[in-house]
Amino acid sequence: MRNYKILWADDEIDLLKPHIIFLKNKGYDVTPVNSGSDALDAIGSDVFDIIFLDENMPGLTGLETLSRIKENYATIPVVMITKSEEEHIMEEAIGAKIADYLIKPLNPNQILLSVKKILDNKRLVSEQTNMSYQQEFRGISMDINENLDFQEWIDIYRKMVYWELRIDETEEKDMAEILNMQKDEANAKFCDFIYESYESWLNNADIEKPLLSHRLMKEQVFPLMGNEEPVFVFIIDNLRYDQWNLMEPIISEFYSIESEVPYYSILPTTTAYARNAIFSGMMPDEMAKKHADLWVGEEEDEGKNNNEKEFLERNLSRNNIKASISYHKILQKNQGKQLVSNVNNLMSNDLNVIVYNFVDVLSHARTDMKMIRELAPDESAYRSLTMSWFQHSTLLELLRILSERKVKVVITTDHGTIRVKKPLKIVGDRNTNTNLRYKVGKNLKVNTDDVFNCKNPEDLHLPRPNVSSSYVFAQKNDFLAYPNNYNYYVNYYKDTFQHGGISLEEMIVPLIHLRPKN
Incomplete structure (x- = not known):
């Protein structure tokens, strides 16, 4: 010193x-x-x-x-x-x-x-954090190698997020590399767990299973309605647990957290499947069959999430709930400003659902824009950009206004995202979709067992665009790349944030119930 x-x-x-x-x-x-x-x-x-x-x-x-x-x-x-x-x-x-x-x-x-x-605060915090994580490292490693259930995986993931954020606050970050290696090991074991468990969750009514996307509204939102307090559901697209943990202290200034119910996003972990499942209360194959007028398949060019309000209305009707609702998708700040100015009118609704797309836009911008890549070169900087947006967002402004009202507030997301590092070569026909974390198409060929290969989409309640269509899901921090122009493709997408596959970061996501302190 x-x-x-x-x-x-x-x-x-x-x-x-x-x-x-x-x-x-x-x-x-x-x-x-x-x-x-x-x-x-x-x-x-x-x-x-x-x-x-x-x-x-x-x-x-x-x-x-x-x-x-x-x-x-x-x-x-x-x-x-x-x-x-x-x-x-x-x-x-x-x-x-x-x-x-x-x-x-x-x-x-x-x-x-x-x-x-x-x-000496930073030095002392760094020393204590590193020492404490070293003491916990062995326990986490032992837990990862146990036969964990879905709740224990939630606990393990949240524990690693806790240490990731604590180590991120230290000066030297001596233990960051070790933690990243442990997260990689955990993700490998988690992918094995999903491979063994996911199909049973969907098809076996007699086993204990986690809350999944298509049950979210029925189990976590609809029971809140009808008590004279309007319900506000905020869906922040692409929000991960580490990002929520940074937002939580700000929100806790004017809200009490009544409950935190992490849930599992369905596969593929994308808006077209996971978020539509939230609104419709159905798995994708059921949406495609029963709501063919609303479902937009992989082979179609139009937006996959343009019918969320209609899905929600039909979901309410199917559950015999008569309610006044509003649905808003915020893509630009002026839309958020307009919503804030209209808050008094929202109070007359039984349910208000508000989708904020910024975090998803940020992840795509980081892929496509060199400047954003430089601003967010790693996980820590990516979290920092998310926090900067939130602190100046109309979302926070709206939450502050609602904290003075008698309301019920739910904050959640549709799926998370992961920074991809390892490319896997895959071959498919020209109609195969472009997502880097999952592929659906005919004659998919990948020269590795390190994927979740679903040859029978019906087993996972997924639509089959063609008779010979199958799904391939990337796991851990892998991404799927075509042999054509392979090196360029890999260099462009390596270290970008993607979603659609299987990882702790994509599948285990936050669902928070808030009560205004005032």
Whole structure:
């Protein structure tokens, strides 16, 4: 640890000599001064890491000195020290963005704690985080190799997301590579689990199974309706668990989390299948048969998610629910602004469903635009871009407004996304779809067993566009590439965020019930 330099301004500085000696013995350089003016002179001629500032000094008071310091040296942390416990002084100091607030008489360890909290926080957090993850690493590895059920996989994934976010906050990120290797191992085991379990979830009524996309509305939304409180369901397309965990503290300022019910997205983990299943309450093959006028197949060029409101209306009718509803898809900020201005009208509906497409747009933009790739070169930066959008979004604005109303709020998504790294060669006819994480078509050939090959789409409740059509799903962080122009294709799509296949990130997604605190 380098020797940090502390400036301590107090008109009774001589009485603080024992504390100064204590800090010097701990390895800190301390410069004592007797007034606010002397403090400003010292700052102008030397560099300090932290300033201790007495509030009650003759001449320039502590608060006046603090104001001058923040005007010219805003980044230097200041600890206000005072004998007074008056609330207005505390509020004024805190409003001026002090780093800490201490009340005399001072205790040496109290001072040391404040210094370490401010100056050594990142180092101490890094050391503790790395040590704690090392201790947990073995337990997670052992769990991954057990015969886990669907809930235990949710627990494992959330635990790894927790450590990913904690390690992301550390300075050196020493354990990040080890965690990524453990996530790869977990995803390999999870894919085996899905291969063994998924078909049974869909076809065996007698086994315990997770909440899946097509049951979401019936089990998690429809029961909330009819109690005189309008229900608002926000579907944030492509939202992963790590992104939700960063949004959660902001939302928790004005909402209580009543329940968190992670669910499994159906396959393929795309809007056309998973989100339409949410709205229709049906698996894709049933949608294609019973709602042929709404279902848009792989072979058709038109948008696959243009009939969500109609799917929802028919779902409500099938469940004998008569309700006033609204449906909104927000693609641009002006659409969100219009929705915010119309919030009073929404309050008269039993159900309001609002789809935000930004996160999905961001993942595609990162693939197609060099500038976005440079802004989000890795998982951490990708999360940061998502957070920046959320903090300035009409979604947050709308949530704040609703927190003052008597409403029920659900936040969820249709599927997640994964950063792909390993290409797998696949061959198909020219009508094969373009998604990198799954393919549906005739005569699909892939020279590896490292895929989920579904030759009978009916087994997974998927439509069969042609008699000989089959589905191939990429697993872990693989992606499917054609042999033609292979190297260009691989270089272009490697390290991009994709969805449609099988991974923890794509399939295990958040579903949150919120209650306004007010």
